[in-house]
Amino acid sequence: MTNTLPRRIAGLLLCLALLALAVLLSLAVGARAIPFATVVDALWHSDGSPEAVIVTTQRVPRTVLGLLIGMALGLAGAVMQALTRNPLADPGLLGVNSGAAAAVVSAISFFGITTASGYVWFAFAGAAAATVVVYLLGGGGKGPGGPVRLALAGTSIGAVLVAYTYGVQMLDAKALDQFRFWIVGGLSGRDQSVLLDVLPFLVVGIVIALLLSRPLNALSLGEDTGRALGVNLAGTRLASAATVTLLCGAATAAAGPFAFIGLAVPHAARALIGADLRWVLPYAMLLAPVLLLGADVVGRVVISPSELEAGIVTALIGAPVLIALVRRRQVVPL
Amino acid sequence: MSRFTQRMGALLAAATVAAALGACSSEAEPTASGESAAPASTTREITDASGAKVTVPSAPKNIVALAETDLDAALALGVTPIGASKSRQGDSVAGYLAPQLPNVKLVGEIVEPNIEAIATLDPKPDLILYGHFLDPDPAQIKDLNAIAPTVITSMVDSTWKDSLKGVANALNLEAKATEVLAAYDKKVTDTKAAIAANGAAKVSLVRWNPQGPSYLQKQHFSSTIVEELGLKRPDAQLTEGTGPSDPVSLEKLDVLDADYIFLGTLNNDGAAALEQAKANASWNQLGAVKANKVVAVDGVPWTSRGGPIAAGIVLDDITKTLKG
Numbered sequence: 001m002t003n004t005l006p007r008r009i010a011g012l013l014l015c016l017a018l019l020a021l022a023v024l025l026s027l028a029v030g031a032r033a034i035p036f037a038t039v040v041d042a043l044w045h046s047d048g049s050p051e052a053v054i055v056t057t058q059r060v061p062r063t064v065l066g067l068l069i070g071m072a073l074g075l076a077g078a079v080m081q082a083l084t085r086n087p088l089a090d091p092g093l094l095g096v097n098s099g100a101a102a103a104v105v106s107a108i109s110f111f112g113i114t115t116a117s118g119y120v121w122f123a124f125a126g127a128a129a130a131t132v133v134v135y136l137l138g139g140g141g142k143g144p145g146g147p148v149r150l151a152l153a154g155t156s157i158g159a160v161l162v163a164y165t166y167g168v169q170m171l172d173a174k175a176l177d178q179f180r181f182w183i184v185g186g187l188s189g190r191d192q193s194v195l196l197d198v199l200p201f202l203v204v205g206i207v208i209a210l211l212l213s214r215p216l217n218a219l220s221l222g223e224d225t226g227r228a229l230g231v232n233l234a235g236t237r238l239a240s241a242a243t244v245t246l247l248c249g250a251a252t253a254a255a256g257p258f259a260f261i262g263l264a265v266p267h268a269a270r271a272l273i274g275a276d277l278r279w280v281l282p283y284a285m286l287l288a289p290v291l292l293l294g295a296d297v298v299g300r301v302v303i304s305p306s307e308l309e310a311g312i313v314t315a316l317i318g319a320p321v322l323i324a325l326v327r328r329r330q331v332v333p334l
Numbered sequence: 335m336s337r338f339t340q341r342m343g344a345l346l347a348a349a350t351v352a353a354a355l356g357a358c359s360s361e362a363e364p365t366a367s368g369e370s371a372a373p374a375s376t377t378r379e380i381t382d383a384s385g386a387k388v389t390v391p392s393a394p395k396n397i398v399a400l401a402e403t404d405l406d407a408a409l410a411l412g413v414t415p416i417g418a419s420k421s422r423q424g425d426s427v428a429g430y431l432a433p434q435l436p437n438v439k440l441v442g443e444i445v446e447p448n449i450e451a452i453a454t455l456d457p458k459p460d461l462i463l464y465g466h467f468l469d470p471d472p473a474q475i476k477d478l479n480a481i482a483p484t485v486i487t488s489m490v491d492s493t494w495k496d497s498l499k500g501v502a503n504a505l506n507l508e509a510k511a512t513e514v515l516a517a518y519d520k521k522v523t524d525t526k527a528a529i530a531a532n533g534a535a536k537v538s539l540v541r542w543n544p545q546g547p548s549y550l551q552k553q554h555f556s557s558t559i560v561e562e563l564g565l566k567r568p569d570a571q572l573t574e575g576t577g578p579s580d581p582v583s584l585e586k587l588d589v590l591d592a593d594y595i596f597l598g599t600l601n602n603d604g605a606a607a608l609e610q611a612k613a614n615a616s617w618n619q620l621g622a623v624k625a626n627k628v629v630a631v632d633g634v635p636w637t638s639r640g641g642p643i644a645a646g647i648v649l650d651d652i653t654k655t656l657k658g
Contacts, residue, residue, distance in 0.1 A: 031583030050619050054585050057615040115610075177422070177543070189546055189584050189614075305570075305589055306580035 008279055011272060015286035019067075022293040026063040027055065029297050031304045062187040065195050066293045066310070068202050069187075069255050072247035074288025075209040077262030078269065078280050079247075082216045083240040084147040090263035091248035093154040094241060097257040098161035099130025100249065104182055105168045109175040119182065120194050120253045124201075127249030133157055135241050142234065185256035185311025187296050198250035205246035206285070212240055213277040220275070260315040261288050264322045271325045291318050383500045384470055384486040391483070392506055394461035399501075400447050401465035402428050402634075403494060404487050406641025407501040408463065409434050411510050415463075417441040417455050421634065428634045430647060449477045463487050463504055465497050491576060494555050494641055514642050522562050525649045529563070531658030536566045538592035538622065541578045541637040542599050542611055547590060548582065551575035555640045556596075559648050565656075568592050578637060584614060591620040594655060598633025629655050 028039050034051045042052035043060070076091035084093065092098065103126025107113040113122070134157050138150035169176045218231040226233055248262070269283035292310060295317055299308035376392045398417035399405040405418045409431060417439045421428040427435055439455055442448030445468055452459060462478050464470065465487040478484040487500030495515060502511030526533070537560055539550040549571040550557050560567065570589040573579060582589055597608055608630045611617045622628055631651050635644035 030585045032585040032588075050588065050616065053615045053619055058584055181543075300583065300585070303580065305582050305586040307583045 008273060012279075012282060012286070015283055015290070018290045019286050022290045022297075023063055023067065025297045026066060026293045027059050030054070030059060030300050031307055058188075061192050061195065062190070062296065063293065065190060065255060066187050066296055067289045068195070068199070069251040069258070070261065070289025070292035071206055071285045072202050072251040073258055073261040073292070074265045074269075074284035074286075075206060075281060076244045076247040076251075077288075078266040078277065078284040079209050079212060079216065079240050080244050080262065081266050082220055082277055083237060083244070084151050085220060086147060086151055087267070088263070089151065090259070091244055092158070092257065092259070092262070093151055094244055094248075095130030095134040095154050095157045095161065096127040096245060096248040097252055097259075098158040098165070099126040099128070100124070100252040101183060101257060102126055102130070102161040102165050105165045105175055105179050108178045109168050109172045114178060117193050117197070120197050123253035124198070124249050127252055128245055130157060130161060131241060131245040131249070142237070182256045184309040185258040186299075186309035187255055187292075188300075188307055188309070190255055194254050198254045201246050201250040205243050205250065208239060208243045209247065210281055210285070212236065212243065213281045216240065217277045220277070256311060258292070258311050258314060260318055261291055264318050265291060268322055268325050378506070380485070380503055382486045382504070383488050383492065383496070386486065388483050388485050390485060390504060390506075391460050394505060396455070396457045396459045397461045397463060397505070398441060398452055398455070398459045398482070399463045399465075400441070401463070401487075401497075401639070402431075402444070403497045403639040403641050404463040404465040404501050405431060405435075406643045407487075407494075407498040408505065410498070410514050410642035411502060411505060411507045413505055413507070414438075416457065417452060417459060419444045419447065422638070428638075430632060430635045431643065447474065447478065449481070452478065453481045458482070461485065461504060463501055465492075465500065491553070493553075493558060494639065494645065497639070498642060518642055518645060521646065521649050522559075525653050526563055528653050529656035529658070532656040533564060534566070535594055535656060536568060536592040537652075538568055538571060538590050538595045539636070540590050540595055540597045541633060542597060543581060546581040546584060547587070547611070548578035548580065549590060550637060551577060551579050554578065555638070555644070556636050556648050559645055560652070563652065565652075576639075584616060587614070587616045587620060592622055593625075593627060595620070595622040595628045596631050596636065596651065596655075597628055598631045598636045
C-alpha cells in the first residue's frame with residue numbers, strides 16, 4: 001500500500017497527469033473528426049471556421065463543465081461517505097438528486113419551463129429543500145446510530161420524491177419527453193449560462209470540502225475521540241451536509257443527476273491511498289473528472305453521428321475499473 | 335418504471351373489463367346462438383394488415399382510432415371517430431385534426447390504450463382501428479377485441495397509403511380511399527408544377543427534440559412525400575428507417591444542411607424549436623441558416639406518421655416555401 005509521503009505525492013501527480021490527458025482528449029476527440037492542429041489553433045485564436053466554432057462553443061464549455069462537475073461529485077461523494085460513515089453512501093443519499101428531479105419535473109409540468117437555464121434554480125432549490133428536510137428529520141446525524149438515522153431519512157424522503165416525480169411524468173406526456181433527457185445526466189448541449197450560474201456555488205463548495213478533511217478525519221474516529229481532539233462535531237456535520245448540497249445541487253442543476261461517480265470514485269481513491277481524508281479528498285477530486293470526461297469522450301464516438309449521454313457511459317466504463325480495484329486490494333474501511 | 339406502472343394499470347383495467355364482459359357474455363349467449371335470426375346490422379369478414387380474419391360491421395358507426403395515422407385517414411374518408419388516443423404533444427388529439435373532432439373522447443396514450451375508457455365509451459364502439467408504429471401487442475388486441483372488433487390497419491413498415499387502405503378496408507370505404515389517393519396524386523402533380531423553378535432543390539427535414547435534432551429517415555412519412563415531388567435530400571439523411579433518426583451530435587449539425595431546412599418539433603411549436611436551434615453557434619453556420627432558408631413547420635403533421643390530411647399540409651408548406 002502506498003503509505004509513504006513521497007509515494008502519495010507521486011500518486012497525486014499521476015492523478016493530475018491523468019486529468020490533463022482526459023481534458024486533452026475531451027478537447028480533441030468528438031463526433032466530428034477535427035485534426036489536432038486545428039483544435040490547438042482554434043483554442044488560441046478562433047478563425048470562425050465550422051471546426052473552430054465546434055471547438056470553442058461546444059468542446060471547451062463541455063470540458064469545463066465536466067471538469068467542475070466531476071470534481072464536485074467526487075468530493076461530495078467522499079464527504080458524504082465520511083459524514084454518514086456508510087461506504088454505500090452517495091451524494092444522492094441526502095435527497096439532493098431526488099429533490100432536484102422533483103423540482104425540475106414540476107417546473108416542466110406546472111410552469112411550462114423548457115430550457116436548461118429555466119430549470120437550474122428549480123433544481124437547486126429542490127436539492128436544497130430536500131437536503132434540509134432530510135437533515136432535520138435525520139436529527140443531523142448526531143449520536144450513536146445518527147449516521148444510520150440520517151441515511152434512513154434520506155432514503156425515505158428520496159422514495160417519496162421519486163414517487164412524486166413518476167406520478168407527474170405519468171400524468172403529463174410532454175413532461176416525460178423533456179424530463180427523460182434531463183434525468184440521464186449529460187454534458188452535451190448544456191446552456192453555457194447555466195454553468196456560469198452555478199460556478200460560484202461549485203467553487204465555494206470545492207474549497208469548503210477540502211478544508212473539511214481534518215475535522216472529518218476526527219469524526220471518523222468516533223464521537224468521543226473526535227470531541228477529545230477538540231473538533232466541533234455538530235458544526236462539522238452541518239458544514240459537511242451544506243457542502244454536499246452546494247456541490248451536488250449545483251452539479252445536478254447544471255447537467256442533470258449523475259449516478260455512480262460520487263459512489264465509486266471515493267472507493268477507488270481509498271483503494272489507492274487508504275482512509276485518510278486529507279488524501280482521499282484530493283484524489284477523489286482529481287479522479288472523478290477523469291471518469292466523467294472519459295465517459296463523455298467515449299459517448300461522443302461510439303454511435304456517431306449520434307452521441308450517448310455521459311451519464312449512461314459513466315457506469316459502463318467505471319464499474320469494471322472499480323470492481324477490479326476492490327478485488328485486487330482490500331476494501332479500505334472508512 | 336413509468337412504462338411498467340402504466341402497464342400494471344392497464345392490466346388491472348383489462349382484468350376488470352374482462353370480468354365485466356365475462357358476466358355480460360354469459361347473459362347474452364342465447365341471442366348469440368340465434369345470430370341469423372337477430373335483426374342486428376350485417377357483418378362481413380375481412381383480412382387485416384397482420385393477416386388476421388376479423389368480422390366487422392358492414393357499416394360501422396362508432397369508431398375508435400388508436401393511432402394518429404388512422405384518425406387522419408378516417409377523417410379523410412369522411413368518418414368521424416368517437417374515440418382517439420391523446421397526441422404526444424399534450425392533452426388532446428393532434429392539433430391539426432382537433433377542429434374536426436370537437437366531441438372526440440380521449441382513450442389513452444398513443445401506444446397505451448386505456449381499455450377501461452374504451453369499454454365505457456357511450457355510445458359503445460363497434461369498431462377499433464389499431465394502427466401502430468410498434469409491433470401489435472397480442473394482449474392488447476385480445477382485450478380490445480373483447481370490446482369491439484379490432485382491425486390492425488398497418489404494420490411497422492407500412493406506408494401512410496397502406497394505412498389508409500387498411501382503414502378503408504375496415505370501414506368498407508375502399509372506393510372512397512381510391513378517390514382520396516387520386517386527389518393526393520393530383521395535388522402532388524400541382525405542387526410539382528408550382529415549385530418547378532426550385533425543382534432541383536435539396537431539402538432537409540429536421541425534428542428538434544429536447545435531446546437535440548433528428549432528421550427524418552428515408553422511409554419516413556414526410557420523406558416519402560418529398561421523394562414523390564422529386565426533391566433531393568442530403569445524402570447523410572438517406573438512412574433506412576420509417577422514423578426520425580437518433581439525435582444527431584451537436585458537432586455533426588452539417589448533416590442537417592441543405593438548400594432548405596424544414597424544422598419542426600414533437601409538439602406543434604416549430605417557432606420554439608427554431609429558437610432552440612438558433613442558440614447554437616454551429617447551427618447558425620449552416621448554409622440554409624445563413625441564406626435564411628429555414629422554415630418552421632407544425633411538427634405534428636410533418637414529423638409523425640401522418641395520413642392524407644397531414645400529407646396535404648406538408649404539400650401546402652412545401653408549395654409556400656419553394657414556389658417560384
